[in-house]
Amino acid sequence: MSLRLxxxxxxxxxxxxxxxxxxASRYRQCADRxxxxxxxxVTRILLSRRxxxxx
Numbered sequence: 499m500s501l502r503l504x505x506x507x508x509x510x511x512x513x514x515x516x517x518x519x520x521x522a523s524r525y526r527q528c529a530d531r532x533x534x535x536x537x538x539x540v541t542r543i544l545l546s547r548r549x550x551x552x553x
Contacts, residue, residue: 501536503529510539513553 506528511519518538525531542553 501532503532505532507532507535507539510535513539513542 507522510532511522514522514535518535522531522535522538525534539553546553
């Protein structure tokens with residue numbers, strides 16, 4: 499996953515639930531959307547590895 503704050507986080511958004519995607523879309527600044535989406539996505543990935551289930 500890219501950590502660039504000037505690019506939309508499409509790969510991270512694909513891992514989020516619909517309410518999380520809605521929350522991300524409410525951020526006006528791209529950098530804020532990236533931080534929100536990437537943080538949620540990475541948390542899901544780490545938890546899924548630990549628990550042995552899909553993100």
